[in-house]
Amino acid sequence: MLRHGENIYSTMEYYEDIFPVIYINMIKVGEMAGTLVKSLEQAIEYLDSSDALIKKVKKIVIPNLLQFFGMLFLLIVGTLYAIPSIQDVFKEVGSQEKLPAVTIWFSNFLDSAVMWWYIPVILIIIAVVALVFYIRTPNGKYKFDNFKYKMPVFGSLIYALDFSRIMKAVSLNIKNGMRIQQALEVAKNVARNKVMMSIVESAINNVMIGKSWVEPFEESGFGNRMTTEMLKVGMKTDLPAMLDKLLEYTEMDIDNILQRIMKVLPEISYLIVGVVLIFFVIVVLVPCIQVYMGSFLFSAYL
Numbered sequence: 001m002l003r004h005g006e007n008i009y010s011t012m013e014y015y016e017d018i019f020p021v022i023y024i025n026m027i028k029v030g031e032m033a034g035t036l037v038k039s040l041e042q043a044i045e046y047l048d049s050s051d052a053l054i055k056k057v058k059k060i061v062i063p064n065l066l067q068f069f070g071m072l073f074l075l076i077v078g079t080l081y082a083i084p085s086i087q088d089v090f091k092e093v094g095s096q097e098k099l100p101a102v103t104i105w106f107s108n109f110l111d112s113a114v115m116w117w118y119i120p121v122i123l124i125i126i127a128v129v130a131l132v133f134y135i136r137t138p139n140g141k142y143k144f145d146n147f148k149y150k151m152p153v154f155g156s157l158i159y160a161l162d163f164s165r166i167m168k169a170v171s172l173n174i175k176n177g178m179r180i181q182q183a184l185e186v187a188k189n190v191a192r193n194k195v196m197m198s199i200v201e202s203a204i205n206n207v208m209i210g211k212s213w214v215e216p217f218e219e220s221g222f223g224n225r226m227t228t229e230m231l232k233v234g235m236k237t238d239l240p241a242m243l244d245k246l247l248e249y250t251e252m253d254i255d256n257i258l259q260r261i262m263k264v265l266p267e268i269s270y271l272i273v274g275v276v277l278i279f280f281v282i283v284v285l286v287p288c289i290q291v292y293m294g295s296f297l298f299s300a301y302l
């Protein structure tokens with residue numbers, strides 16, 4: 001396609017599943033403004049910083065999820081294999097001892113789940129398919145994206161990341177010679193969040209009617225008030241320089257949010273794991289201790 005006079009960005013748009021939208025937009029701006037080399041350098045720098053953020057988030061989330069699912073796996077496996085064996089020991093020696101009521105209930109629940117496994121699986125599949133189809137509708141997509149920004153623990157982080165991407169794209173576009181309206185227009189698809197896109201579109205409309213493009217970000221109520229104040233100051237002074245300072249502040253804010261998540265997420269994880277662990281002790285370990293201590297032999301003898 002390049003041999004036929006096509007631009008690089010138009011070729012890359014055919015492979016949006018491979019190239020990030022912001023990368024394509026940066027190449028587009030570079031080709032249109034005649035600063036392709038500079039745009040490529042900026043794009044590489046942006047991708048490196050994005051990868052670093054993603055690695056930080058994974059480093060926090062993955063260990064806590066593995067811990068939780070590990071405990072859940074032990075609970076299920078212990079109930080399915082250990083409990084029937086202990087019950088067989090009681091029966092063989094003629095003991096009158098019985099397993100704890102919770103153990104019997106959970107064991108029966110798992111037996112029923114194994115026997116009728118296809119019913120919950122079908123219900124889960126139906127629920128997932130219905131949710132996916134709803135999210136693919138315009139209204140469902142907007143509500144789901146709005147939930148992302150409002151969800152506990154991670155909502156503020158997701159918004160901060162999207163806002164940082166938008167502002168970084170706007171900053172690069174302005175430095176490459178674009179006006180604020182064009183910079184916002186090119187940058188609006190970077191976040192791929194319908195709520196963020198609607199905020200940016202409102203900002204573009206404000207520019208067209210002579211109002212402040214910062215107002216939609218401020219009125220949304222998602223972001224840090226400091227960021228919108230910095231944008232207001234930048235509009236009255238030097239916007240490119242203020243955007244650089246804004247991006248530095250946003251990176252610090254993201255680091256602070258990550259630090260808070262690192263403190264809160266383990267506490268939530270320990271709470272959930274603690275509940276599962278207590279349930280594991282009652283359901284699995286108590287019967288195992290009964291066998292180990294041999295108390296069931298006394299009832300068999302009597």
